[in-house]
Amino acid sequence: MRKIIFCAFMFLCGLQIQAQVKTPHPSPGATIEQTVGLTEVTIKYSRPSLRNRAIFGELVPYDKIWRTGANENTIISFSDDVIIDGQTLPRGQYSLYTKPGKNNWDVYFYTTTNNWGNPAQWDESNIAVSLQVTPLTLPFKIETFTLSLDNLSNSGAVLGILWENTYIGIPFQVPTDKKAMASIEDAFNGPSATDYFEAAVYYFEQGKDLKKAAQWVDKAIAMQERPAFWMLYQQSLIQHANGDTKKAIATAKESLKAAKAAGNPDYVRLNQHSIQKWETME
Missing domain, CATH: 1.25.40.10 (Tetratricopeptide repeat domain)
Structure with missing residues (x-):
């Protein structure tokens, strides 16, 4: 009898050891899959929230490279060559990095995608396309960091970056x-x-x-x-x-x-x- 009780006890202990505590992730992951014309666009990123914090110029410093999200770097992929700011971005996947500024943001489509956050060594030769965008101030706050694909047409769309009261729009054209x-x-x-x-x-x-x-x-x-x-x-x-x-x-x-x-x-x-x-x- 004691042997049976002991075995049952050990079995229950084993279940407890194997159990995993599950809690909500502070920056949950998200995936966007969108067909633009005949081109497939996919974005994978993490979504931090404000939580009563000041973001741009504080949590996200001005004039510093930002992973444009949280956790792993944000990755965007295109099934065809696309045109961004008059520049050809070859089909494939890229890390999306930005450098927020008070008056302008620099946006980078970076060829290495296996970085955790920012690259350990920033390499200019890995920039496939870069451009500068003027941010818009929204009349309301966006609590959770959001990427979007809007203004869809047969010929293109706008990649949007929204957080706090800031909006960045990056138009691109598809073939x-x-x-x-x-x-x-x-x-x-x-x-x-x-x-x-x-x-x-x-x-x-x-x-x-x-x-x-x-x-x-x-x-x-x-x-x-x-x-x-x-x-x-x-x-x-x-x-x-x-x-x-x-x-x-x-x-x-x-x-x-x-x-x-x-x-x-x-x-x-x-x-x-x-x-x-x-x-x-x-």
Whole structure:
């Protein structure tokens, strides 16, 4: 009996030894994954909070290299070459370092990413791209350090740095048009209805050759036994953009009928709006 009790006691002690205390991390990690145009952008960083502390000029000194976050250095990666401040940043991953100042911040995309915080030895040759940005003063405080990817468009976005009452915006451009055009050219070696349709929509949305867009969307529709309501809707927009309002109205009515049959209220409203608007132009 004593042996059984002893074994049970030792087992419970073993469980206690293996147990780990879990508490919230003061600077929790975060990951941002965002598609910008056709380029994948990923950011991994840690997020410290104010906690009633003065940050810039105090906790984060002016005119000193900062890891731009907490714990390990912040890492940003791009799946394509991007343009930042007129400079080409090759595809890959980089440490994001900054040097906050009262009037301007220096921003660095640094090639080594295995640093804990700042590099033990700062090496200018590891700076892939650097630029200077003027900070904006916010009318409110941001409690937790935040990185963001905003103002998204097919051609680029803005990398934002926000903390305390400071905002830094770093615009960058992505090679969407180059990649899309290459994809269109490759697809046209044996295009499907989807290839024609997506090419037409891209040309329409980017304000390229609208006559080509019309030709391609017509081919896409012709290749379908029963064209989908969203394809007909885009065809109507392209027809209207080419000045053929009567045909656009007729196509929108086809799309409306198909959207009602499919039970899609969003496209029902979109087509009704187009028809009402275009009929007043007739």
